[in-house]
Amino acid sequence: MNVVPGGPPVALYVHIPFCVSICPYCDFVVYAGAATRGPAARMSAFLEALETEIDLRADALDVRYPGGRAPLASLYLGGGTPSLLAPDEVARLIDRVRRRFGLTTDAEVTLEANPGPDERGDPAAWIQAGVTRLSIGAQSLDDGQLKRLGRRHRSTDVADAIREARAAGFRSVSLDLLYDVPDQSVVSWMTTLDAAIELGPDHLSLYALTLDDPDAEGLTGPGGDHLPTTAGARRWREIARSMQDEDHAAAQYHHAVVRLAEAGYRGYEISNWARPAHESRHNRVYWERRPYEAVGPGAHAFDGTTRRWNAARLEGYLAALTPADGSTPTLPPGDSESVDAETAASERVILGLRLDTGVPFAATKEPPLADAFGWALTAELVNVTPDDRVVLTTRGRLLSNELFARLV
Numbered sequence: 015m016n017v018v019p020g021g022p023p024v025a026l027y028v029h030i031p032f033c034v035s036i037c038p039y040c041d042f043v044v045y046a047g048a049a050t051r052g053p054a055a056r057m058s059a060f061l062e063a064l065e066t067e068i069d070l071r072a073d074a075l076d077v078r079y080p081g082g083r084a085p086l087a088s089l090y091l092g093g094g095t096p097s098l099l100a101p102d103e104v105a106r107l108i109d110r111v112r113r114r115f116g117l118t119t120d121a122e123v124t125l126e127a128n129p130g131p132d133e134r135g136d137p138a139a140w141i142q143a144g145v146t147r148l149s150i151g152a153q154s155l156d157d158g159q160l161k162r163l164g165r166r167h168r169s170t171d172v173a174d175a176i177r178e179a180r181a182a183g184f185r186s187v188s189l190d191l192l193y194d195v196p197d198q199s200v201v202s203w204m205t206t207l208d209a210a211i212e213l214g215p216d217h218l219s220l221y222a223l224t225l226d227d228p229d230a231e232g233l234t235g236p237g238g239d240h241l242p243t244t245a246g247a248r249r250w251r252e253i254a255r256s257m258q259d260e261d262h263a264a265a266q267y268h269h270a271v272v273r274l275a276e277a278g279y280r281g282y283e284i285s286n287w288a289r290p291a292h293e294s295r296h297n298r299v300y301w302e303r304r305p306y307e308a309v310g311p312g313a314h315a316f317d318g319t320t321r322r323w324n325a326a327r328l329e330g331y332l333a334a335l336t337p338a339d340g341s342t343p344t345l346p347p348g349d350s351e352s353v354d355a356e357t358a359a360s361e362r363v364i365l366g367l368r369l370d371t372g373v374p375f376a377a378t379k380e381p382p383l384a385d386a387f388g389w390a391l392t393a394e395l396v397n398v399t400p401d402d403r404v405v406l407t408t409r410g411r412l413l414s415n416e417l418f419a420r421l422v
Contacts, residue, residue, distance in 0.1 A: 028097070029313040043094075133167070323349060
């Protein structure tokens, strides 16, 4: 049997590109409004196409690995708002993945959910369908900030969503929050964080509000992995960007590091904290550069040597996988790039430093870290642990982009 660098995937990401409405800061591939609900909704057509892509990707892997593949350790249903799917649709997707890719008996199966009462779905039904981990997109627990962010839910909905998840039997619940939000003071962030801790999630993901311009970066063309930014969202981002404050963001992050440690959460990655045994196994696959498969518009996959992505446009996705003329389905449009040895070395160091376990001290003797290590040590961005690992300090986490830019 031929040996393929990287090996078969250990995880699968499934992108569900539908929301009730689109938040002005969101750069994910999302379709909303009539595409999601009502007589013109595209969800049924999409699910048919998605199941076909799952089959085609599995077929390709079967050819590539004729000796067989190990079952997946992780399945992640992201979006968008996957919790808008009916329970039987989620169950059907999980079953199809199990049949075509395999799932380990203890596989982590994550579903993202919005906390609004008309968006969070039925937690008990998710468990029955095979979901083991719920990731709730709270973003804030301040009603004023939620309104400014264009979110449809309120802070009480977040508490209700977690309570319902626990009552249904979910043993692993994650909460997403944003900081460096316009008009968000350090004090209001502290209040939000305390409220989040009081809700008792097993995992917290804290992200600085990032306001990119995918159009300017050339990512929104017909074959791009992003959708064009609307004029309204562009105006919102310009105003919001002018109101962000690096010093406030640094203070907010530093407070989170201290407060979450006090509450028993381990900051195992720059943006992620977890109680013991609740780290995101799926995301660790990304940070550890292990192979993963991905399906859905805009989804990215990696086999150890090549990065591949689907184009974001839903029409092209549907046309390829469910041809109107009844012809044989084909894989959706997209593109790929090979990862050369130098880039791979940089990625290993950068991704390794994102984790609290860091990278071996031996890595400081080799490019790309060799040239930057002395500077990073002097600038107090890294420490060397007693077991000879190079790890980021809290200051290093705050200035990680500056360090990582030197490692590319």
